[in-house]
Amino acid sequence: MTSARKDPVKLRISDVARHAGVSAATVSRVMNGNPSVDPALAERVQAAAAELGYSASPLARSLALGKTQTVAVLVPDLGNPTFQATLRMFSRTAAGDGYHVLVADSAEVAGDEAALALQARRRTDGILLVAPRMPDDELAALLPQLSPVVLVNRPAGLGAPVVAADYAEGIRQLIAHLRELGHRRILYLAGVTGSASHARRLAAIADARHAHPELEILEAACGTGFADGAAAADEVTRSGATAVLAYNDLVAMGLLSALHERGVTVPADVSVVGFDDIPFAPYTTPPLTTVAVPAEEMGALAWTALRRLLDTQEEAAPVVLAPALALRGSTAAPPRR
Amino acid sequence: MTSARKDPVKLRISDVARHAGVSAATVSRVMNGNPSVDPALAERVQAAAAELGYSASPLARSLALGKTQTVAVLVPDLGNPTFQATLRMFSRTAAGDGYHVLVADSAEVAGDEAALALQARRRTDGILLVAPRMPDDELAALLPQLSPVVLVNRPAGLGAPVVAADYAEGIRQLIAHLRELGHRRILYLAGVTGSASHARRLAAIADARHAHPELEILEAACGTGFADGAAAADEVTRSGATAVLAYNDLVAMGLLSALHERGVTVPADVSVVGFDDIPFAPYTTPPLTTVAVPAEEMGALAWTALRRLLDTQEEAAPVVLAPALALRGSTAAPPRR
DNA sequence: CTGTTAGCGCTTTCAT
């Protein structure tokens, strides 16, 4: 508009070399803190670089070094608070170690995951798969091609370090809580039915049925977001269940809202529990009883595991974090018939 | 563990060339769909590539082509729902165009933004600055070095395309709403006082004071998250204000919660309004009256603007989106003295 | 210690 501002010319290492009267190799050494350079010369090079405002092209360095100082993260949905928390801490801790983060969002389409992961991985040094939706066998087959890779919320033994929350334990706690309250007919709103955590929840549910034959635990398909929870409201009332186990807090919140619209009171008419304990769980009406998954800690641990792989190719032992019950206002004894 | 699985050897273009009995240049042409290759030969090369499972190194391509097919996004906090929404749509639309996204989180530290942006930008073809916290002059000075760059939620005219929400208009609507309800003493809980949106809110507040001399609008420093809102509860009660204008929904929610703990009833004792209309706003107790910022749309528009810059170096005209008042339960007439 | 010489893997003139 006003003045034709010139783009700052891109400097090559040879420019600095010429300016300092040395070879490119020397500049490279200096820039990388290689001690085998005469201090006086090094200073001269530093000065030249500073004066010119030079810094090496990460791209060229990456090609020459065979590493990018960048790692990828694949999440099913950037809009999901749980993944966000994990991504956030992963990204911050990685940044602390000088690594950059490339994100990819599969939009909950399991079929796209492999291609996205492969693509992202090729531009980076390693990849974190957060709660991938694809089946175990497919994942196991994919892992070698992605290595170094770490997994969040998938079972260990697939061929990569794992950081996971103990979903079965979470379900156990939730069911115990509901049972103690007196609930006998409970509805589980399944989210991603193909997901690994779904499978583990189901296992925990089966255990509960075994341990407590008086419990009737129903299942209904559902999605993973607000809308899915809201859409399940009719199913809930129809089921005659006195308590519902939502796939996650988002589903629970959507359900809470739809139930309220229908004049169904929580927890007087029906109890609702979520899963994850996202930051907003305490602020719903009523505040949501749920189980807290340490998503941030998982992000940090995932970085630790990946870093380990990157540095020493040692595969960190699986980490399974126990969730903690967060008792709030959305659960109570079932209504008297 | 079980079998010493070999890493799939990394294939170079020359491997494919040899396998197909052609030169690397030809393989390159075929891989890039260059029509000047004999169809028969092309097919032979395709076959060779497919058989070997070859795909070009993005790194080497990037270096040779001078572009990475990757763009950077800098956000103040990956944990903030508004930025998430913007990032999510930006990332998805960019992915739709075959671009990858590198994220950087400045952790709300304005002083780190320039360095982070510069770093991220160097590994990518362009960058999106979401609500950067640094002052205007600093930003204006930085922009040329980041180009191509687009800005979210900063004023236009700094030297980059802008996609922004009309914060002043939002504040105006909120104040009008409160005034009509009968409030005369309102407290504004300022978030990031250096931020551009803060400045625009202040301007709108000044206008309101002018237009409605009967209004007394107080200000108090505050942060940007739950905890900050909660911490402001005492300040709120002390102020004697009958309504509070929170910096954003997070602050409003934190305040709601702290007020509740102190036995202050919203909206009977005091009205509270937020800003942004994050997905959780309808689920607070009481549901939060706020103003809806179309964060997702902004993300999509931001990509459009950046893409335009990348493709044609044309600077898209500034886009300013008007927020819409979302009337819910956290506002009512002030209590009678 | 420092410079010279090869690459890293791909694209792209420039010839043929």
Add this chain to the structure above:
DNA sequence: ATGAAAGCGCTAACAG
């Protein structure tokens, strides 16, 4: 239509 060769910008092995 195809290949040879130069180059993207940097690092590292190899000589001095």
